[in-house]
Amino acid sequence: DVKVTQSSRYLVKRTGEKVFLECVQDMDHENMFWYRQDPGLGLRLIYFSYDVKMKEKGDIPEGYSVSREKKERFSLILESASTNQTSMYLCASSFLPAYEQYFGPGTRLTVT
Amino acid sequence: AQTVTQSQPEMSVQEAETVTLSCTYDTSESDYYLFWYKQPPSRQMILVIRQEAYKQQNATENRFSVNFQKAAKSFSLKISDSQLGDAAMYFCAFLSTGNQFYFGTGTSLTVIP
Numbered sequence: 001d002v003k004v005t006q007s008s009r010y011l012v013k014r015t016g017e018k019v020f021l022e023c024v025q026d027m028d029h030e031n032m033f034w035y036r037q038d039p040g041l042g043l044r045l046i047y048f049s050y051d052v053k054m055k056e057k058g059d060i061p062e063g064y065s066v067s068r069e070k071k072e073r074f075s076l077i078l079e080s081a082s083t084n085q086t087s088m089y090l091c092a093s094s095f096l097p098a099y100e101q102y103f104g105p106g107t108r109l110t111v112t
Numbered sequence: 113a114q115t116v117t118q119s120q121p122e123m124s125v126q127e128a129e130t131v132t133l134s135c136t137y138d139t140s141e142s143d144y145y146l147f148w149y150k151q152p153p154s155r156q157m158i159l160v161i162r163q164e165a166y167k168q169q170n171a172t173e174n175r176f177s178v179n180f181q182k183a184a185k186s187f188s189l190k191i192s193d194s195q196l197g198d199a200a201m202y203f204c205a206f207l208s209t210g211n212q213f214y215f216g217t218g219t220s221l222t223v224i225p
Contacts, residue, residue: 004156033213042118042203043215050211058212090157097211098145098164103157 003027004104006091012110019078021107023091031097032074034058034066037088037106049074050097081111114139116206118216125194126224132179133189133219135204141165145207146180146187151218152200160202163187191221199223 007022025032031050035043035058045058047066055066063085067075074093078085088108092101115138125131137146148160163171163180170178175195179188191198204216 031211035215040121040217042116042217043205043213045213045215048211048213056211059214092157097213098207100159100162101149101157101213105156 004091004093004102006089006104006107008107009105010108010110012112013078013081014112015082017078017081017111019081019109019111021076021078021089021091021109023074023076023093023104024072025074025093025102026072027093027095027102028071029093029095029102030071031094032068033092033094033101034064034074034076035090035092036060037090043090046076048097081109083111085109086111114141114206114208114212114214116204116214116216118202118204118219120219121217122220122222124222124224125191125198127194127196129194130190130192131194131221133191133202133204133221135187135189135216137185137187137204137206137214139185139206139208141209143209146178147205147207148176148178148187148189149203149205149215150198150200151203152197157203161189194223196223196225 033048034046049068091104094101151157
């Protein structure tokens with residue numbers, strides 16, 4: 001079974017802090033994705049990566065950056081957390097973009 | 113930008129009955145993919161069904177089937193013989209040729225015993 005794990009289920013950070021969200025997949029997938037999920041807004045793509053050190057902006061990249069130094073790991077970075085970044089963050093991976101995405105359990109981030 | 117619209121925030125269905133969740137999308141592309149994902153309460157999102165836009169035949173997966181109307185830009189999900197385990201949030205998603213994913217706002221499905 002494909003497994004996508006995220007470093008934390010719940011995280012509380014203060015405004016202005018630098019925040020790292022980690023995602024690891026164990027199926028050698030080329031593609032990895034970061035989404036945020038908000039009630040009434042569904043899922044919105046922040047960034048995706050189709051190879052190591054490669055990244056593409058999604059719909060809402062402002063305030064975020066990503067890092068993919070190894071194939072299995074994709075990190076989402078909030079350089080200076082703000083309260084409007086309080087959300088559920090979902091990581092996903094897939095062999096190809098048009099194939100099934102496998103999602104992690106999510107990280108619920110609260111910025112106070 | 114593409115948009116995906118799910119006009120039913122909540123739906124309910126009696127166990128063993130059939131329910132249809134609607135999804136419309138807006139795009140100028142001719143080649144794309146459409147998906148339905150399911151997110152059970154406090155559990156991970158999983159793929160329900162996938163449709164390639166170039167295929168005229170509607171995709172089916174056991175009790176789940178889609179009605180894909182390309183000209184109308186409509187992609188509805190039909191769940192037959194609904195089970196309690198079908199209760200979840202359902203998201204419609206669109207994949208563009210630029211590998212950008214767009215999700216709808218979701219439909220919360222309640223299954224009534």
